[in-house]
Structure formats: structure tokens, C-alpha cells
Amino acid sequence: xxxxxxxxxxxxxxxxxxxxxxxxxxxxxxxxxxxxxxxxxxxxxxxxxxxxxxxxxxxxxxxxxxxxxxxxxxxxxxxxxxxxxxxxxxxxxxxxxxxxxxxxxxxxxxxxxxxxxxxxxxxxxxxxxxxxxxxxxxxxxxxxxxxxxxxxxxxxxxxxxxxxxxxxxxxxxxxxxxxxxxxxxxxxxxxxxxxxxxxxxxxxxxxxxxxxxxxxxxxxxxxxxxxxxxxxxxxxxxxxxxxxxxxxxxxxxxxxxxxxxxxxxxxxxxxxxxxxxxxxxxxxxxxxxxxxxxxxxxxxxxxxxxxxxxxxxxxxxxxxxxxxxxxxxxxxxxxxxxxxxxxxxxxxxxxxxxxxxxxxxxxxxxxxxxxxxxxxxxxxxxxxxxxxxxxxxxxxxxxxxxxxxxxxxx
Numbered sequence: 450x451x452x453x454x455x456x457x458x459x460x461x462x463x464x465x466x467x468x469x470x471x472x473x474x475x476x477x478x479x480x481x482x483x484x485x486x487x488x489x490x491x492x493x494x495x496x497x498x499x500x501x502x503x504x505x506x507x508x509x510x511x512x513x514x515x516x517x518x519x520x521x522x523x524x525x526x527x528x529x530x531x532x533x534x535x536x537x538x539x540x541x542x543x544x545x546x547x548x549x550x551x552x553x554x555x556x557x558x559x560x561x562x563x564x565x566x567x568x569x570x571x572x573x574x575x576x577x578x579x580x581x582x583x584x585x586x587x588x589x590x591x592x593x594x595x596x597x598x599x600x601x602x603x604x605x606x607x608x609x610x611x612x613x614x615x616x617x618x619x620x621x622x623x624x625x626x627x628x629x630x631x632x633x634x635x636x637x638x639x640x641x642x643x644x645x646x647x648x649x650x651x652x653x654x655x656x657x658x659x660x661x662x663x664x665x666x667x668x669x670x671x672x673x674x675x676x677x678x679x680x681x682x683x684x685x686x687x688x689x690x691x692x693x694x695x696x697x698x699x700x701x702x703x704x705x706x707x708x709x710x711x712x713x714x715x716x717x718x719x720x721x722x723x724x725x726x727x728x729x730x731x732x733x734x735x736x737x738x739x740x741x742x743x744x745x746x747x748x749x750x751x752x753x754x755x756x757x758x759x760x761x762x763x764x765x766x767x768x769x770x771x772x773x774x775x776x777x778x779x780x781x782x783x784x785x786x787x788x789x790x791x792x793x794x795x796x797x798x799x800x801x802x803x804x805x806x807x808x809x810x811x812x813x814x815x816x817x818x819x820x821x822x823x824x825x826x827x828x829x830x831x832x833x834x835x836x837x838x839x840x841x842x843x844x845x846x847x848x849x850x851x852x853x854x855x856x857x858x859x
Contacts, residue, residue: 452620454483456758457483460586461490467560469584470561471562471563472563473565475697477618477635478588478616479617481502482617484531497526497527499529499531501533503532503533503534504534504537509538516540524559528559530560530561532563534564535563536565541563545582550582566698591620593755596620597610612738613729614727616635628726632727632729633730635727639697640656640657644697652682661732665732667728667743667750668745668746668749668753669746670717673687698723704718704767706768706769706780717770719768725747738794748841752844755845764782765781769808775811777807778790781851787815789809789819790819790821790847791820795822795823798826799829799838801829801836805820817834819837819850821840825838825839825840
């Protein structure tokens with residue numbers, strides 16, 4: 450049964466627009482599947498299509514030659530051309546620009562849809578050549594909501610999702626040992642395909658060790674200097690590694706929230722790997738969350754990975770911590786207004802955690818707080834402020850609650 454991706458409607462709508470559509474994200478998150486479905490739907494609608502997977506030597510060889518020849522091969526007798534892993538195509542940005550501009554000039558549009566697994570390659574190939582001519586969508590692993598709604602009769606439990614994550618290729622694999630083997634394969638593929646060209650060969654061992662440290666310290670503050678001491682490399686080298694992980698869409702670095710107050714941390718960042726199954730594979734620990742000492746990090750990560758794909762352009766996600774150790778897991782900033790979110794593995798009654806109350810004292814204009822835990826409770830009103838208490842599976846309701854809060858609301 451095909452998994453319905455929540456982003457698909459947006460991608461389908463983009464097919465009617467002239468801009469080059471670019472799908473980016475780490476390997477195995479479903480970019481190719483989405484492109485194949487887009488092509489299939491386009492064919493059903495009567496459009497002529499061409500699909501090229503440039504990791505296949507036959508498709509790549511087809512596009513050898515001068516720029517004019519390549520453009521002709523891509524666009525002859527088609528309305529849409531799909532180019533998977535487009536960065537193997539030499540000077541792809543200039544070619545896509547020529548196709549776009551020629552289509553606009555002739556009034557006979559040829560839509561380009563392309564995918565890539567590394568922002569290093571995406572930016573180096575597209576650069577300024579497609580300024581104003583492309584729209585980019587980041588593809589993430591399956592959210593719990595997508596996984597849950599995939600097959601209502603045989604879907605796995607939420608606990609299962611926390612153990613094995615949301616890589617779509619695992620969704621039809623029933624054997625748990627097989628899932629673990631595939632996750633190890635995905636790790637190897639990432640390290641050898643996407644990282645080898647970005648990290649010096651002699652530093653691969655240190656890079657692998659960094660991956661383990663990031664998995665171990667998921668949701669905690671990270672500093673390049675302390676990581677460097679543990680790895681035995683320089684701080685600039687660690688900073689470069691973190692950049693590589695960010696540019697291959699494998700790790701998130703979450704900045705702190707502050708308003709220039711002296712006692713708030715300004716330069717610290719928290720770290721989150723892009724998938725819980727990948728994290729558990731790095732740690733080689735697939736025990737249920739309830740049996741693990743790091744269950745707090747697991748639940749916090751699930752909330753983070755649910756929120757990030759849902760953010761609109763007027764939103765960003767941060768965390769808050771002071772030198773006095775007051776902290777809130779996430780600050781969702783919408784139209785420059787902060788909405789604090791705290792994650793608790795267990796919550797026995799609807800009482801806001803101390804960190805949320807400390808944040809409200811620091812920012813008294815806050816009118817909504819959110820606590821996410823295994824148990825939901827009705828909202829609590831207190832001094833003109835609403836404290837919301839949601840279950841782990843209700844995280845998208847945070848965005849629903851904020852949808853009615855405009856820029857002028859408090």
C-alpha cells in the first residue's frame with residue numbers, strides 16, 4: 450500500500466508553475482518515490498514526460514555532448530522532465546536556466562523537476578543561475594502521522610516508530626532484525642556516497658566518532674571545542690564536520706532564543722539527527738523507549754522532528770536556556786512572537802514545568818505555552834495565559850492552535 454506523504458499536494462500543485470522544482474533531503478527519505486508518483490500523475494493527466502536517474506550510467510551517458518544537444522535530449526517532445534540526482538549533470542544550473550527561459554520565451558513550457566541529496570552539490574550546481582527560477586522543497590523521513598495513517602489495519606505502534614524511525618523503505622519490512630540491518634546499510638551508504646568526497650580520507654574515523662557523539666548527546670548543547678578535544682582534532686575541523694552533516698541534511702543544529710539579555714545563552718546550539726532509527730542504529734540500541742535511560746532525548750527528538758517539516762516561512766524553532774540552568778526545550782517563534790514548548794516523558798497532572806514558568810516570567814507577554822508528554826490534559830487558564838497539555842501523537846495540534854494567532858495577537 451502506497452504511503453501518502455503530506456507534502457505531496459504541495460508538490461503536485463507546483464507542477465503547474467514555471468519554476469524549476471527541486472527536491473532535496475538525505476538519502477532514503479522518499480525523493481525518488483515522490484518524483485515517480487508526480488510523473489505517473491502527470492502522464493495520467495495527459496502530459497508527456499521523461500524521467501532520468503543520473504545514478505544509472507545509461508541515463509547519464511545519454512546526456513553527454515554540447516549544451517544545446519543536452520537540452521534537446523532533455524526536452525524533445527515532453528512537457529515535464531524529471532532528473533533524479535541531477536548534480537551528476539555537468540553545469541545543471543545553466544542547462545535548467547536555459548530550459549526555463551526558452552520555455553517562457555516560446556510560450557511552450559517544459560517543467561523541470563530535479564532531486565539532490567546534498568546542499569553542497571545543489572548550491573554548487575545551481576548557484577545564482579536559477580535565482581528566481583526555482584522553488585525548493587526539503588523532504589524529510591516519514592512523520593509519525595504519515596506512518597500512522599499509512600495502513601490503519603496493520604500499522605506499527607508509536608513505540609515501534611520511536612525505535613525504527615521513519616525511513617519509508619523500512620515501512621514494509623516486518624522482521625525487526627532485517628530493519629536493523631537495513632539501517633546499518635543506510636548508514637554505510639551515507640558515509641561512503643555522500644561524505645567521502647567532503648571529508649578527508651584520513652579523518653573518516655574521527656567523523657564516524659563524531660556521529661556517535663552527536664547521537665549520544667541528542668538534544669543537548671554541543672560546542673566544537675569540547676567535541677574537538679574528545680575527537681583529537683581541531684575545533685575548525687569539527688565545525689567543518691558539523692557543516693557537512695548539515696549540508697547533507699543528516700543533522701540539525703538548533704540555535705538558542707535570546708533578546709540580548711546578559712544571562713541568556715546566545716551562541717550555544719543543540720543537536721538532533723534527522724531520524725530516530727538512524728540514531729538508534731548509530732548507538733546500536735533498539736530497546737523500547739520506556740526501558741532506556743535516554744527516553745527523554747527520544748521523546749524530545751520525536752517532537753522536534755514532527756515540528757520542523759510543519760514550519761511555515763514566518764516560523765522558526767529555537768531553544769532557551771539561561772546561565773542559571775533555566776531552560777525550555779523549544780521556542781517556536783511565529784511572526785517574532787515566542788511560544789515555549791516543553792517535552793516530558795511523563796506528566797502526572799496539568800501543571801506547567803518550571804522551565805515554562807521561568808520563561809513566562811522573563812517574557813510576560815507570552816499567552817500560550819505547550820507541554821507535550823505521554824498524557825494529554827485539558828488546557829489550563831492562568832493569569833490571562835493558556836497552558837496547553839498535549840500527548841506525543843498530538844504535536845501537530847501546536848501548529849493548529851497557533852493558526853488562529855495572528856501577528857497582532859498576544
